[in-house]
Amino acid sequence: MTDTSILDQDRDAGFGDYVALLKPRVMSLVVFTAFVGLLVAPGGINPFVGLCAILFIAVGGGASGALNMWWDADIDAKMRRTQGRPIPTGRVRPEEALGLGVALTGFSVVMLFLATNWVAGGLLAFTIFFYVVIYTMWLKRWTPQNIVIGGAAGAFPPMIGWAAVTGDITIESILMFALTFAWTPPHFWSLALFVKSDYAKADVPMLTVTHGRRATRNHILAYTIVLAGVALGLGLTSIGGPAYMAVAAVLNLWFIKGAISIWRRTDADSDADSHLVERKFFKFSLFYLFIHFGMLLVEHSLAPYGLGGW
Amino acid sequence: MDKIRATHELHQRRLSRNVGLGIVLVLFIGIVYGLTIAKVGTDPNDELGAEWAAGQERAAK
Numbered sequence: 001m002t003d004t005s006i007l008d009q010d011r012d013a014g015f016g017d018y019v020a021l022l023k024p025r026v027m028s029l030v031v032f033t034a035f036v037g038l039l040v041a042p043g044g045i046n047p048f049v050g051l052c053a054i055l056f057i058a059v060g061g062g063a064s065g066a067l068n069m070w071w072d073a074d075i076d077a078k079m080r081r082t083q084g085r086p087i088p089t090g091r092v093r094p095e096e097a098l099g100l101g102v103a104l105t106g107f108s109v110v111m112l113f114l115a116t117n118w119v120a121g122g123l124l125a126f127t128i129f130f131y132v133v134i135y136t137m138w139l140k141r142w143t144p145q146n147i148v149i150g151g152a153a154g155a156f157p158p159m160i161g162w163a164a165v166t167g168d169i170t171i172e173s174i175l176m177f178a179l180t181f182a183w184t185p186p187h188f189w190s191l192a193l194f195v196k197s198d199y200a201k202a203d204v205p206m207l208t209v210t211h212g213r214r215a216t217r218n219h220i221l222a223y224t225i226v227l228a229g230v231a232l233g234l235g236l237t238s239i240g241g242p243a244y245m246a247v248a249a250v251l252n253l254w255f256i257k258g259a260i261s262i263w264r265r266t267d268a269d270s271d272a273d274s275h276l277v278e279r280k281f282f283k284f285s286l287f288y289l290f291i292h293f294g295m296l297l298v299e300h301s302l303a304p305y306g307l308g309g310w
Numbered sequence: 311m312d313k314i315r316a317t318h319e320l321h322q323r324r325l326s327r328n329v330g331l332g333i334v335l336v337l338f339i340g341i342v343y344g345l346t347i348a349k350v351g352t353d354p355n356d357e358l359g360a361e362w363a364a365g366q367e368r369a370a371k
Contacts, residue, residue, distance in 0.1 A: 013327065014327060016326070018327070048344050048348040049349065052345055115349075
């Protein structure tokens with residue numbers, strides 16, 4: 001770094017760099033699942049308040065993204081996927097990310113509490129704490145089960161959306177949480193099987209590296225079976241229904257079938273067709289989660305015609 | 311002595327940040343205003359909301 005770097009125009013942070021700190025791509029999953037949780041909750045909510053609640057949940061998610069980038073700036077600089085982030089490139093100083101993260105955390109939690117209730121506000125605060133302290137600071141660099149823990153943080157939004165309307169935590173919202181929670185490991189680990197990552201360079205333990213690819217295949221199958229139980233269980237609650245159940249049955253059979261093929265393969269098979277099965281499984285996993293939450297919406301919108309639900 | 315410039319080069323560089331922050335603040339005002347209307351308008355304990363609550367009750371029957 002030279003003395004003039006501070007005046008270097010190209011490296012000055014623009015508004016977009018601060019937006020990038022909030023991980024806008026992760027936010028799309030947060031917004032969608034929070035939206036479903038909020039909409040299917042019984043009782044209903046003023047549409048404007050609902051919209052604001054989703055916005056505050058998204059901002060809270062963004063705040064945890066900024067805090068994650070502040071803490072992980074050292075490892076982000078070592079990995080190709082994350083080298084272009086605002087802190088490693090020097091456009092934003094780590095203290096700025098910390099400040100933005102803390103400010104937006106306070107803002108989003110207080111605003112969600114004021115707009116809805118303390119259960120929703122408290123859940124959002126807990127989510128941010130969980131993602132930043134439990135996952136980012138503590139477990140990410142320590143255990144290869146880090147994906148499972150990180151997935152829990154990503155699974156809270158539908159529960160927060162539900163609580164924004166009902167002020168409550170119920171079996172429905174817990175199962176919506178469990179759906180994303182159990183989905184994350186097979187989703188992420190199938191990706192880890194075919195993408196060459198440099199987590200090892202950053203000393204982040206990844207299951208494929210610490211326990212090998214064989215163990216990863218076993219884990220994918222185990223979590224996929226748990227996931228099927230959760231997905232079908234959700235269908236039996238008050239927000240499920242025959243349409244959800246029918247679609248879920250097909251999707252879960254298909255997902256388990258994919259997990260079994262992954263489990264049966266050796267790395268030699270996998271290399272031979274350049275990880276075709278793993279790639280397909282990963283692609284399908286995106287569709288899988290989207291359709292499950294989508295079907296909850298379908299059940300909800302059928303209800304006024306006497307068709308949704310049980 | 312240097313000429314006084316209308317805008318320092320810094321202002322140019324930080325234009326996107328300043329405009330962005332301005333938009334965010336204006337949106338925030340809109341949100342607080344909207345939330346006030348929405349919440350006051352649906353609180354059965356005040357005049358505006360009592361009407362709304364009565365309407366909800368009628369719709370439920």
